[in-house]
Amino acid sequence: MISGAGEGKGVGVADSYTIIDNRTGKSVEVPIENGGISSRALRELDPNIFIYDPAFLQTAACRSSITFLDGDNGILRYRGYPIQDLAEQSSYLEVAYLIVHGELPSRAEFEKWTHDITFHTYVHENVRKRFMDGFHHDAHPMGILVATVGALSTFYPEAKNIADPEVRMRQVVRLIAKMPTLAAFAHRFSIGLPFVFPDNSLDFASNFLSMMWKIAEPRFESDPVLARALDQLFILHADHEQNCSTTAMRVVGSAHADPFSSTAAACAALYGPLHGGANEAVVRMLTEIGSLENIEPFVAAVKEGKARLMGFGHRVYKSYDPRARIIKATAERVFEVTGRNPLLDIALKLEEIALADEYFISRRLYPNVDFYSGLIYQAMGFPVDMFPVLFAIPRTAGWVAHWLELLGDPEQKISRPRQIYVGPPERPYVPIRDRN
Numbered sequence: 001m002i003s004g005a006g007e008g009k010g011v012g013v014a015d016s017y018t019i020i021d022n023r024t025g026k027s028v029e030v031p032i033e034n035g036g037i038s039s040r041a042l043r044e045l046d047p048n049i050f051i052y053d054p055a056f057l058q059t060a061a062c063r064s065s066i067t068f069l070d071g072d073n074g075i076l077r078y079r080g081y082p083i084q085d086l087a088e089q090s091s092y093l094e095v096a097y098l099i100v101h102g103e104l105p106s107r108a109e110f111e112k113w114t115h116d117i118t119f120h121t122y123v124h125e126n127v128r129k130r131f132m133d134g135f136h137h138d139a140h141p142m143g144i145l146v147a148t149v150g151a152l153s154t155f156y157p158e159a160k161n162i163a164d165p166e167v168r169m170r171q172v173v174r175l176i177a178k179m180p181t182l183a184a185f186a187h188r189f190s191i192g193l194p195f196v197f198p199d200n201s202l203d204f205a206s207n208f209l210s211m212m213w214k215i216a217e218p219r220f221e222s223d224p225v226l227a228r229a230l231d232q233l234f235i236l237h238a239d240h241e242q243n244c245s246t247t248a249m250r251v252v253g254s255a256h257a258d259p260f261s262s263t264a265a266a267c268a269a270l271y272g273p274l275h276g277g278a279n280e281a282v283v284r285m286l287t288e289i290g291s292l293e294n295i296e297p298f299v300a301a302v303k304e305g306k307a308r309l310m311g312f313g314h315r316v317y318k319s320y321d322p323r324a325r326i327i328k329a330t331a332e333r334v335f336e337v338t339g340r341n342p343l344l345d346i347a348l349k350l351e352e353i354a355l356a357d358e359y360f361i362s363r364r365l366y367p368n369v370d371f372y373s374g375l376i377y378q379a380m381g382f383p384v385d386m387f388p389v390l391f392a393i394p395r396t397a398g399w400v401a402h403w404l405e406l407l408g409d410p411e412q413k414i415s416r417p418r419q420i421y422v423g424p425p426e427r428p429y430v431p432i433r434d435r436n
């Protein structure tokens, strides 16, 4: 039995839970600290009783000072700064510095950071010539990304030395810098175009657009509205606390794997349609719906459990995702340049119908970041296969920040959850000749 003390009481009353083992009458008082109670108390009562929490709905696996998320009130902050302020006034590279280092950079720090990231964008020729060329001609670019980012560990064997802070930071810079290069190469390969090398005179987003789209022109000039929109999308995707891919990064990192291998694991998690693949799934869903009159039957199918409304719902946000609000405004600016994405009308109507429907209201399902981001990417010319890759580029900043935080946290050990065994009890082995 668990009862809360201090709930609803005045200031000064110690907040705690008292946990009573009704089998023995033994009890333990656990302080509520930073909104959590330590599982150590349960171990004191009985080390063989575990908290059963599939998918970690109620489990905090670490203390973190990177991202604050209040899902009920739609609040998201990186290192204390509201996401709206960062999206409007900052740049992705500055936000990446903030997330990794904990503070906004001084001018000199930012110049050095920008220089370091810019000059680590190249990848070893063997990555391009031997490794990438080995993929099947129509390989999914996210599959290529997962494999190539993992392969980077073989090009930088020093990365295994995770105890050295300088070595660690060098890999952090390499990862943030090389992701756009690998991402663009993956795209160019999958459509049979020659690779375009990084242009160190361009900013982060424009350089990526150049590697994606440049054909024969001496210098690729990206539309400033589109480059800024992409940079803003990168800011919005830079971190999101203990999401599935960040958890993968932390779990693999907790075994002291090198950061390239850990990032490959994070990328693999992001590949899944319930996580980073969701915006790809949104565009496919909207394309399948096809016209306004098909929306009602689609929503009915969702309510019957025959389909899922992709881009809706979130494990943490139980109100409008603040990133979705910003993205909706970005979409307007992008469409002024690219022309309106015809799927937008279907998306707007679908959102309107869903937000007024009891099924979605009662389950507190609102549009998440992916509902509109795919439409922007599509309008900018990115194929849907590239959507999760576009997510991975900026999320790398979050992954490496969590990896650094994990390694510096004396409370962390190798991740190793327990289980509730529900299989057969001990039974004798029967040789195959004696089995029916």
Ligand code: CMC
Binding pocket: 240, 243, 273, 274, 275, 276, 278, 302, 307, 308, 309, 310, 311, 312, 313, 314, 315, 316, 363, 365, 368, 369, 370
């Ligand atoms: N469409 C229809 N029903 C839904 C949806 C949806 N998109 N999302 C949740 N539900 C229902 C679900 O069936 C369940 O209903 P019931 O109580 O009757 O069984 C209820 O709402 C609670 O859902 P849940 O599956 O327990 O929620 P979860 O926290 O496990 O899942 C989610 C979160 C994001 C995986 C889920 O909402 C989903 O699959 N959404 C669509 C995919 C998507 O857009 N993913 C992107 C997430 S945002 C990017 C990121 O941060 O990774």
